[in-house]
Amino acid sequence: MEKISKRLVNWASILEANTRTQAEVASTMPFVYPHIALMPDAHLGKGATVGSVIPTLGAIIPAAVGVDIGCGMIAVRTTYGRKDLPADRRALRESIEAAIPLSAGHYNADITRDHTRARLDELTADAVRLGFDPAARAATWELQLGTLGSGNHFIEVSLDEEDRVWLFLHSGSRGVGNKIAQRHIAVAQRLCKQWWIDLPDPDLAYLVDGTEEFYSYIRELRWAQKFALLNREEMMDRVATCFGDWLEVDEVERIEEINCHHNYTSKEKHFGKDVWLSRKGAIDASLGTPGLIPGSMGTRSYVVVGKGNPVSLNLSPHGAGREYSRSRARKTFTQDDLRVAMGDIEYRDTAAFIDEIPAAYKDIDVVMEDAKDLVEVRHTLRQIVNVKGD
Template sequence: MSRKASGIPLRSWCQDPEDLAMEQAENLCRHPRAFHHIALMPDCHPGYGMPIGGVAAFRNAIIPNAVGVDIGCGMGAAMSDFTGQPERKTLVKITETITSCIPAGFNRHKQDQKWEGFDSFLENLSGKPGWLGKDTLSIARQSLGTLGGGNHFIEIQKDGEDRIWVMLHSGSRNLGKTIAEYHHRKALAENRKDGIVLPSEDLAFFDTDSARGMAYIRDMHFALNFAKENRRRMMDIVKKILGDTLGCSFLQEINIHHNYAAEENHFGCRVWVHRKGATSAQKGEKGIIPGSMGSPSYIVEGLGNPESFCSCSHGAGRVMGRNEACRKLDAAAVAASMKGIVHGGFPTMKKGNLRGKQDFGEAPGAYKDIDTVMAAQADLVKILVKLQPLAVVKG
């Protein structure tokens, strides 16, 4: 679907996008630095400032909220050489071992985790960033190799040849959020000072060649590296657990971001492409598009479609928020949608307006149909592998 908003055009692969998502997309179209057109992926739904499942390019501008608060959130997948259907008791053992080895939710390691990325970041600082509080790096060091909460997960899956795969979804934890919120406040103050009129103050930006713009880009890359290492460490743990349990080894691995900005060439110009809940799909590039719990996931290959800025969806996309899902979804229907899949159940919510109700915020019914999403982006990616879930560990 193409439409002309006020400003640059809007190109959408999303069927029936929500009104708020369209309002946010049209704000992007009117942004003073927006380039060529705005693209909405088929999993698009409202975000903060910019729709999740949105792709936008900007000239000499970087927008913290167009990257998002979980900088570097992304996917990992690994294919094993084990074929066959593990027994249910084996899958239960695997999920229990994963849960005992990888902290999830608000939990983190009790000791600092060593990583050279911390040292190199600190060594290259010319001055202490304002977001770097007394406990920030201590929390980050203890959070490295942890799953987090929300829609983050670890799944055991099988492909059409009954080969076992591992897939996980996680990001930069509190580190990315701290960096994003700090820089958004600075960008907003700077834009107000300069008298820049924005379609939404949520889309405050820096010039990429300014001191503050370069500081954000530096900090964003630190969070991206942290997120990639976070996924790598968890994947190593899960691969060892499966190796010990199933006697398997692993043949290939993918580790990608879907919340980031990168300088790229598009339509003859060098621009900063922001992918917020969207995955790079350059021609021949491998990617991961997960479904919801209980639904298939896909390993894909990009087709390099220029109209999407060589991008595709990052997942199925929500049809309702977490609180709405907890109010509306029926326990029996949720259980039926997870039939045959080993999972840890749905915990009781402990805060918010839904105290005492079951947490169905990540149930399959809260998400779009993944196969409909895949069909909508047949011109963006080619499906390589379809994966069915066997067991899931939720954050």
């Protein structure tokens, strides 16, 4: 841990100068208390650093949560091991790709499954109770439930240190969450401009606790967090069905299941005060809390348990964290480089994934070493099947 300033504490041993500067600027906002915590995977973001924890008094910065509200991971440990698996892993990958819409803007064609409808009914009832219409943000929101997206979102089949099979995926609140976030970021910017507030970065615009704009954001944000959680559950159900069909079994028993956000905010007590704790890429690492830290495409992932480090505000990293921008990665690496990095992992061999090559990310081993005071590793997972959207 490095104490950069009174209001900025850093766990990242790999930290670019512009990322450090961005976090320092954010830490000067007058309502930050007690300090911003930079996670080991910290890298440059929009307004707020990705991999940062921002506690605030009396205000929230919508961009400090980001546009993928509720993004997170879900993992399920099955009863199966490596010895139980068929040799043809391509068939499983293609089955998952057919069952779950991938890539930005790709949604379900219709709603046909009973438990999909049940989850949508639950979200609709919540929206009515909260007093807003999700269709006003995204007309296709119902068709987005059970879809993956693109970028660093993924679905994986992995083996742990005992060769037990885990199903693992990473996604968030999709287009509807993005629209909710963009709307409230714009409202915050408009209000700060209206109040003649001189911001060091327009994306640090904030909403003031007690105002209708503030509570409107909180209501919709909590709804989007739930959408993201149910979205992961819906996809995991479909992945488990595909996995069961591949094994020719009726049902896949789940020995353990973990579902955790890493882009969200909540009201919590830290250092003696009630703060709004916003995470832009950090998981709950309270004492004894299970969590998931994925590596990049082709590398290891980790099932962890929190140590409850108070200085980190009980948080830990959410992944490897980018070292190369997507454009720089595409200029630096080739499709052949990606093939070498993926080894014998079953994946869709396309140039579209070059910017997701492991070398574009921080070394996950370094990130986990930096996080040793924040979490304890319970399981180490290595991929055998990888599914992504373009």
